[in-house]
Amino acid sequence: MKSAAPWIARLELSLVAALGALQSLVFVHTAAWPLQLLCVALLAWRVQPARPRRAAMLGWLYGSAWVGAGTWWLFVSLHRYGGLPAPLAVAAVAALALAMGAYLALAMGLYARLRRGRALPDALLWAALWLLAELARGALFTGFPWLASGYAQVDAPLAVLAPWVGVYGIGAALALLSALPVLAARAGPRGLALALAGVAVVLGLASALGPAAFxxxxxxxxxxxxxxxxxxxxxxxxxxxxxxxxxxxxxxxxxxxxxxxxxxxxxxxxxxxxxxxxxxxxxxxxxxxxxxxxxxxxxxxxxxxxxxxxxxxxxxxxxxxxxxxxxxxxxxxxxxxxxxxxxxxxxxxxxxxxxxxxxxxxxxxxxxxxxxxxxxxxxxxxxxxxxxxxxxxxxxxxxxxxxxxxxxxxxxxxxxxxxxxxxxxxxxxxxxxxxxxxxxxxxxxxxxxxxxxxxxxxxPFTQGTLDxxxxxxxxxTPFAWWAARAGLWPALAVALLTIVLVVARVRRSE
Structure with missing residues (x-):
C-alpha cells in the first residue's frame, strides 16, 4: 500500500477491523453464518496483495476486533462484579483482544511470505495457517478458544464435519471455502465462477447429506x-x-x-x-x-x-x-x-x-x-x-x-x-x-x-426448574476417538504438513 494515499491505507485498516467486529455477530445469530464466510473472504482479499508486514497488521486488527467485539462482556465481570476500576477493566479487555489478535497477525504475515500466486495451493496455505492460529489461541497459556471460528457454523452445512474434525477442523474448512473464490478471481471471471460453483457444491452436499450417525x-x-x-x-x-x-x-x-x-x-x-x-x-x-x-x-x-x-x-x-x-x-x-x-x-x-x-x-x-x-x-x-x-x-x-x-x-x-x-x-x-x-x-x-x-x-434471568x-x-465419533488419544496434535500435524507440502510442491513446479 506504499503507493496509496495515507488516508486510503488508514481506511483499509479501519474496514478490516470493522469486518472482524462484524464477524462476532454470527456467534450469537448463527443463522447468519454466510456473513462469516463473507468477512473472511474480504480479509483474504485485502491480505492477498499485501506485503508481510502489512498483512500481519491486517490480521492483527481483524483478530483483535473479532475477539474484542465478541468478549466485551468481560468488562462487566471485571468492573461491576470484580470491583476493578473502569479504566483498568477496559484496558484489561483491550489487552486480551490485542494479545489474541497477535496469533492471526503471525498467520497472515506468514501467508504473505509463503504464498505463490496459485489459487488452490494458496487457499490450502491460508486454511492451514488459519488453523494454526486458532490452535495456538485455544491451547497456549491455558488457552482462550472462546469465539473459535467454527462455533459460528453450528447451524451451517459445515457443522456436518463436527464429529469428524471438531470445531477447529470446521474453522479450517470455513477459511478454505472463504478464501478460494478470492484467490481464484485473479485468473479472471472464469476462475471466480468455477471457485464459487465449487463452494456451492460443497455446501449443498453437506446440507443434503447431513451428519453421519456414530x-x-x-x-x-x-x-x-x-x-x-x-x-x-x-x-x-x-x-x-x-x-x-x-x-x-x-x-x-x-x-x-x-x-x-x-x-x-x-x-x-x-x-x-x-x-x-x-x-x-x-x-x-x-x-x-x-x-x-x-x-x-x-x-x-x-x-x-x-x-x-x-x-x-x-x-x-x-x-x-x-x-x-x-x-x-x-x-x-x-x-x-x-x-x-x-x-x-x-x-x-x-x-x-x-x-x-x-x-x-x-x-x-x-x-x-x-x-x-x-x-x-x-x-x-x-x-x-x-x-x-x-x-x-x-x-x-x-x-x-x-x-x-x-x-x-x-x-x-x-x-x-x-x-x-x-x-x-x-x-x-x-x-x-x-x-x-x-x-x-x-x-x-x-x-x-x-x-x-x-x-x-x-x-434467561428467571428462577425455575426445567423438566x-x-x-x-x-x-x-471419529473426533472423540482421535482426540481422546492425541488431543489436538493431529490437527497441528495436518496444518504443518499442509504448509510444508504446499510450499515444497509449488517451488518444485516453478
Missing part, C-alpha cells in the same frame, strides 16, 4: 434442571444467602426428574461454612436423594485453606448412601477468576472475587453413574475444550452417555455471553453426538440433543 440411543432420562437466578452481587452476600439456599432446597425437594441438576456453586459456601449457617442442610440433601430413586448433581465449592479449594460438583444417589458422595473437581480453571497466573497476584488483589484461587481436579475423572447412564459433569468454561472432554472416550465401555454442564455466567450480566456459551455447548454435542444438559445460574438452562438442537430451555426428557447416546 452413536446409538441408550435409553431416556427424565431430568429437572434448576436455574437459581441469583444476582452475582448477591450470591455471596450474607443477607441474601438464607433465601437463596431455602429456594434451592425447596426446588431440589420438589424436582420430579430421574436426574436433578443444580448449577455451578448453587451452594456458594464451603461445607464448614454451610454447617455453621444451617447444620441440617447438607444432611437433609443427602437423605433426600440417597433414599429415593432420584439422583442429583449439585455445584458447590469444596476444601479448606489447608488442603486447597476446588470448584466442584457433588453427586448424590442411592449408590452413595453408605459412602462419600460422587465428586467432580473442575480441571480447566479460568485465569484470574479461578487461579492466579504467575506475576499477576497484584491484578487479582484489585478484584473482589471470592475463592479466586482453586486447585485443579484429576484429569481423568470418572462419570457419575445413575439411572443406568454415565453422566459426565463439566463446569462452565470447561466445555470450550472438546479435546479435554474427549479424554473420557478413551475406553468406549466407560464413555459418557450424557454430558452435564453446570455454569454460572451471572458474572457477565444480560449480555451476548449467554447465547455464545449455549452455542459452544451445542458444538460439543455435535462433536461427540452425545446430549448436553445445561443447568445455569442465570441462563441459558436447557437440553441439547446429540445433533446440537436445543429441545427445551428456560428464559425435560433426554435420550442418552452410546458410541464414539
Amino acid at each position: 452413536t446409538l440411543g441408550h435409553g431416556t432420562l427424565r431430568v429437572s434442571l434448576l436455574q437459581t437466578n441469583v444476582a452475582q452481587d448477591e450470591k455471596f452476600a450474607a443477607e441474601h444467602l438464607p433465601g437463596a439456599l431455602a429456594w434451592l432446597r425447596q426446588a431440589l425437594d420438589q424436582a420430579r426428574g430421574d436426574l436433578v441438576v443444580a448449577p455451578e456453586t448453587a451452594i456458594p459456601l464451603l461445607p464448614s461454612q454451610l454447617q455453621d449457617l444451617d447444620p441440617g442442610y447438607w444432611s437433609g440433601l443427602r437423605d433426600r436423594f440417597e433414599h429415593s430413586p432420584q439422583a442429583a448433581l449439585i455445584g458447590a465449592p469444596l476444601g479448606s485453606f489447608e488442603e486447597g479449594y476446588t470448584n466442584s460438583v457433588l453427586g448424590l444417589s442411592s449408590h452413595t448412601a453408605d459412602r462419600e458422595p460422587y465428586r467432580y473437581d473442575k480441571v480447566h480453571l479460568v485465569p484470574f477468576g479461578e487461579f492466579i497466573p504467575p506475576l499477576f497476584r497484584w491484578f487479582t488483589d484489585l478484584m473482589q472475587i471470592p475463592l479466586g484461587d482453586f486447585a485443579r481436579g484429576p484429569l481423568n475423572a470418572p462419570s457419575f453413574v445413575a439411572q443406568g447412564q454415565r453422566l459426565a459433569p463439566n463446569i462452565c468454561y470447561e466445555d470450550l475444550f472438546g479435546e479435554e472432554l474427549a479424554r473420557r472416550f478413551r475406553h468406549p465401555a466407560h464413555a459418557p452417555t450424557v454430558f452435564v454442564n453446570v455454569s454460572n455466567i451471572g458474572w457477565f450480566g444480560p449480555t451476548v455471553a449467554l447465547p455464545q456459551h449455549l452455542n459452544i455447548s451445542r458444538m460439543r454435542a455435535l462433536e461427540f453426538q452425545v446430549p448436553m444438559l445445561r443447568s445455569t445460574n442465570t441462563g441459558v438452562t436447557g437440553v441439547i440433543d446429540e445433533q446440537g438442537r436445543v429441545t427445551a430451555q428456560l428464559p 425435560g426428557v433426554v435420550q442418552a447416546r452410546e458410541g464414539v
Whole structure:
C-alpha cells in the first residue's frame, strides 16, 4: 500500500477491523453464518496483495476486533462484579483482544511470505495457517478458544464435519471455502465462477447429506434442571444467602426428574461454612436423594485453606448412601477468576472475587453413574475444550452417555455471553453426538440433543426448574476417538504438513 494515499491505507485498516467486529455477530445469530464466510473472504482479499508486514497488521486488527467485539462482556465481570476500576477493566479487555489478535497477525504475515500466486495451493496455505492460529489461541497459556471460528457454523452445512474434525477442523474448512473464490478471481471471471460453483457444491452436499450417525440411543432420562437466578452481587452476600439456599432446597425437594441438576456453586459456601449457617442442610440433601430413586448433581465449592479449594460438583444417589458422595473437581480453571497466573497476584488483589484461587481436579475423572447412564459433569468454561472432554472416550465401555454442564455466567450480566456459551455447548454435542444438559445460574438452562438442537430451555434471568426428557447416546465419533488419544496434535500435524507440502510442491513446479 506504499503507493496509496495515507488516508486510503488508514481506511483499509479501519474496514478490516470493522469486518472482524462484524464477524462476532454470527456467534450469537448463527443463522447468519454466510456473513462469516463473507468477512473472511474480504480479509483474504485485502491480505492477498499485501506485503508481510502489512498483512500481519491486517490480521492483527481483524483478530483483535473479532475477539474484542465478541468478549466485551468481560468488562462487566471485571468492573461491576470484580470491583476493578473502569479504566483498568477496559484496558484489561483491550489487552486480551490485542494479545489474541497477535496469533492471526503471525498467520497472515506468514501467508504473505509463503504464498505463490496459485489459487488452490494458496487457499490450502491460508486454511492451514488459519488453523494454526486458532490452535495456538485455544491451547497456549491455558488457552482462550472462546469465539473459535467454527462455533459460528453450528447451524451451517459445515457443522456436518463436527464429529469428524471438531470445531477447529470446521474453522479450517470455513477459511478454505472463504478464501478460494478470492484467490481464484485473479485468473479472471472464469476462475471466480468455477471457485464459487465449487463452494456451492460443497455446501449443498453437506446440507443434503447431513451428519453421519456414530452413536446409538441408550435409553431416556427424565431430568429437572434448576436455574437459581441469583444476582452475582448477591450470591455471596450474607443477607441474601438464607433465601437463596431455602429456594434451592425447596426446588431440589420438589424436582420430579430421574436426574436433578443444580448449577455451578448453587451452594456458594464451603461445607464448614454451610454447617455453621444451617447444620441440617447438607444432611437433609443427602437423605433426600440417597433414599429415593432420584439422583442429583449439585455445584458447590469444596476444601479448606489447608488442603486447597476446588470448584466442584457433588453427586448424590442411592449408590452413595453408605459412602462419600460422587465428586467432580473442575480441571480447566479460568485465569484470574479461578487461579492466579504467575506475576499477576497484584491484578487479582484489585478484584473482589471470592475463592479466586482453586486447585485443579484429576484429569481423568470418572462419570457419575445413575439411572443406568454415565453422566459426565463439566463446569462452565470447561466445555470450550472438546479435546479435554474427549479424554473420557478413551475406553468406549466407560464413555459418557450424557454430558452435564453446570455454569454460572451471572458474572457477565444480560449480555451476548449467554447465547455464545449455549452455542459452544451445542458444538460439543455435535462433536461427540452425545446430549448436553445445561443447568445455569442465570441462563441459558436447557437440553441439547446429540445433533446440537436445543429441545427445551428456560428464559434467561428467571428462577425455575426445567423438566425435560433426554435420550442418552452410546458410541464414539471419529473426533472423540482421535482426540481422546492425541488431543489436538493431529490437527497441528495436518496444518504443518499442509504448509510444508504446499510450499515444497509449488517451488518444485516453478
